[in-house]
Amino acid sequence: MKNKPSLSNRYVLVGDLILVVISVLGSYALRLELGPQFFDYLPSALWMIGLAFIIKPVVYYLFGLYQRIWIYASVEELKLIVAAVTAASVLLAGGMVVALSLGAFVGLPRSVLVIDWLLSLILVGGLRFSFRLMAESRGPAAILVTQPRRVLIVGAGDAGALVVREMQKNPQLNLQPIGFLDDNPAKQKQQIHGVPVIGTLSDLAQVLERQNVDEVVIAIPSAPGRVVRVIADIARLKGVPFRTMPGIYELLGGKVSVSRLREVDISDLLRREPLQVNEGIVGEALSGRVVLVTGAGGSIGRELCRQIARWGPKLLILLGHGENSIFETLLELRESFPTLNLQPIIADVRDRPRLEVVFNEFRPEVVFHTAAHKHVPLMEINIEEAITNNVLGTLNLVEVSLTYLVERFVFISTDKAIRPVNVYGATKRLAEMIVLNAAQRSGGRYSVVRFGNVLGSRGSVVPIFKRQIAQGGPITITHPDMKRYFMTIPEAAHLVLQVAGMGRGGDTYLLNMGQQIRILDLAEDLIRLSGLEPGRDIEIVFTGIRPGEKLSEDLWDEGVSLRVTDHPDIFRVEHQEVLEGEALYRVVTELIKLAREGERERIVALLDEVIPGSAIRSTPPPELTSVV
Template sequence: MESWRAKATAWLPRFAVVAHDLFMVWLCWQGLHQLRYAMLVAPPEYPLWSVEIAIVLAAQGLVFWQIGLYRGLWRFASVPDLWNILKACAIGLVAIGLGLFAYNRLDGVPRAVLGLYPFALAALLGLPRLAYRAWKDNQQAEFREGAAIRVLVMGAGRAGEALLRDLHRSGGYVPVGLLDDAANLRGTRLHGVTVLGTLDEAPTVARETGAKLIVIAMPTLEAAAMQRVVAICESTGLPFRTVPRLVDVLEGRSLPGELKEVAIDDLLGRKPVTPDWKLIRGWLGGRTVLVTGAGGSIGSELCRQCARHGAQRIALLEIDELALITTEADLRRAFPDLEVISVLGNCGDPAVIAHALRIAEPDAVFHAAAYKQVPLLEQQLREAVRNNVLATETVAKACRDAGVASFVLISTDKAVDPANVLGATKRLAEMICQNLDDRKGTCFITVRFGNVLDSAGSVVPLFREQIRQGGPVTVTDPEVSRYFMTIPEACQLIVQAAAGASHASIYTLDMGEPVLIRTLAEQMIRLAGKRIGKDIAIAYTGLRPGEKLHETLFHADENYRPTSHSKILEARAREVPAELVAWALQQLRAACNDYDLEEMSRVLRSAVPEFSPVEAVEQAGANIVLFPARDSRRPR
């Protein structure tokens, strides 16, 4: 009984709407006839009900139902709904004409009635809907006026228009004004909200309107413009949020309509990457991928990118059990149809990698497992050699012996003219892969990139924690700079490079402009709503062991050339004697077994002759080297 009552209650409003619309059809048909007959000297009597009217109601009602007029809600009636109504009225006229033609050959039906019918009926149906929505909006606005947060919106474009619609529908925010630099928009109204001035007038307008929150509705702004807007928002002293970029919504990192804090990557000049999805899907579609270090920042995102772009099965190889469990759970939740294989163990163990390759039978292997903390590895040479060099050789050889089609080594810009243990071990790993590629079997690919925003152990989470604790934020040197990119962007470009790679190739990703770490720290402090030097101090501690002042992306002898993707360049691999690499591996393996740090250091310097201490690099005077694609010289 209760179920029946619930269903009846749910259907009651819809029956009322149907009844309203059919009444309007009757009123329209009657009214048009009365209007037409009123022009005659002796108007005939037109009945209130007849077979003709029944046919009109039946034909039009059927069209309404088929068009889907009752799937929408009056509360959210909009222009698309009005267009739907007009379409239903026009099609209804055709149905009525056919019905009446079959009944009485349209005898006695004035042509003027037929011509005016769809427009008159559309007005009779549309106006009540819009009036109801306006009444509900006004009612809701009055209800929330007292307790709602007063919002000042920066940007009167499409994003601003969509934001206003969302704010009007929400119960917690009231838009009090718009700001936009377009002079022709000043004084205009958008969804009832006035454009009150330019962006620079935000402090004055915010004070006059009593705004409590500023929302930046300009998701396509480049870094320099976003920095300016953020500075304006900070000058008001009010909290501010931004609408997400379309790419963040599509990639699942933000929800539509969500207001989020301005992130540091919004200010670093990173334009959205547009990979060649067709190429990537053609390479990954229906295939199996194995990722070493699958629980790390890069490894886990590589898994997500591969799953998103068509991989049928992904094998996770990870030594950290919690990281393995977390990545596996994330993949199963986000991609329920994906086959996930988990292997817990050290990829440098020949038995572990052989087992993983045997059960997964991958078409491609992404080798992301590595140690990467520069200062720590300066004091942990053996582990750096064991994990970054010897484990890479073990995995690479196992992939070659198993007939894996593609092996992708995730390298670093620190492998170019290495000045630290991380760079030297990664450079030797590159040399190993280069020598294993015989141009016939497994395709060995190396992809280099710099620092990744918000990766585990990187400077961004460190600064965030220091700010949370009240400072100081520690920066090594006022002039130190680094290249940065986001984790999803780096992984997209890795997959893009691998999809179109040739044998023994080395690719470098466009990292954008180098960023001063001092500037990064200052921006993060401001975004946290703190004042530099007053709330949070910045302390300069000096360069740590193995750190360069600036990084470079290419070795002088690696002539570069463009690829099919504007953000990826291919370096010409330097010739490396196979005997040298074999000798170095033999000596390093023996030195690791004996824990002979001096021998490991000597062999590493011999195998990687460009490896020199960071002090020598600084004395020579390092320069910031921009990505060659932006150089005035043409790529060679």
């Protein structure tokens, strides 16, 4: 297989040599016509052919025109041809002028040099693009053995055009684009790659009724969830399968292609319109830096690693306690970013000596701390673990970061840290205080980012609901009015990186989570996306509120004011009530001591005493049956 491009390009070289003769003689013929003057200038034409034989193939080779597979030629190859032919013509013109001055021949019509350039451009480009035309003309007959699926593309932008072009170039996909739908008036009744724009998004239902459509493809990566929801609902009601291009944050660092098409997921229905971001401050914070991510095998940690990799860090350290999850993150990043310098570290944040060794060896400059025990019911049962992992682990990481002069430290917190009614939320609030206190002590850029639930994270409600649907139901929900803030994992990670760039130190940032969403609505959406109907195919059962849960969440304490930042989806909390200095360390030390002694009741009492608005003691005792 390796010899095939080389062999075909030998024929291209022979073709170029033939075209040299045609181009030069054609230039003279066009300039002088086939009269006496043509033969008078024939010596200069022969000299020009001889020089062109030497110069043009060499220049074309240096520009890579013999290292291409021309059946995949595109606009980039066209630019390359123009540059190569122009460079060769300039050198040829110089050679002819030198030969004329040395008396090699008499007379040179200067215009033939320009005509030769134009002819070479046409002939050299035409020869190469003919390979692509021949490949495309014979491809479908050789490959298609079944009737292709008729595909309607929603979105006539760059993504839609690229998807259609890939379908046309690859007949083995067995997909035939029949038309676009787009709301841009300027695109109506136009064609893209020979495929017409046949209407707007509001025409979707009518088009599905009139046209024999086998599949709908949503090719608008920037589309907000409400648009995806409308398209998906109409296609489902008409019985037409539908797929989508991932959202813009999922595509960061990747390419739009047919291979990226996937089933519409719940995250697509809830994503928001992407906003302009300040890439400069993110690049300044990450590019060329040593970056460490704790919990790198988790949902948020892994997505942070994916997006950090785009910025070309000097070294990306993947730190986690679970070897399997770190290994999976490592494999994914090596596949997507083969040149990235990666260092997987299996370590527990509770093991301070191990952290000291890691920081001393690799000297991280930026730290993202996502590692935590997060499942509310499990932490109600395992209070000691919540303290040692979420509080002691954060303390260890912060202290080691201060010792080794980490420039930026971003702690990932939760809306459950506000007026907590569970142990998990209280431990995260105490961890926030540890980070903010470190910023005050050191003056470093140590910041807290607080947001709600992320869709699809491990152990979250979405994977649980999907498993229940796959088993035929029922879906279990604690209460019909239970609401939560939700954000997609890529959106959350993207905004966290913005905070890393803008963080001044000692600040708590809130991400705009939008409106709270009823868990019941989420479950019904998931059932419909599975091709089923709520209540008819999948039953929904209400089990009662679990210990440590609230009907809705808060993102900040009462009486606390928010300040806008340079990013419209990020806010800064002003004047929080926090423990500081010696008071904070006395509480933390006491909690760690109680955790090691197994004093659960005293731990809860102390948390209620020191955390603003905490009401953990009023939470009913946990039951194992309420964990999921």
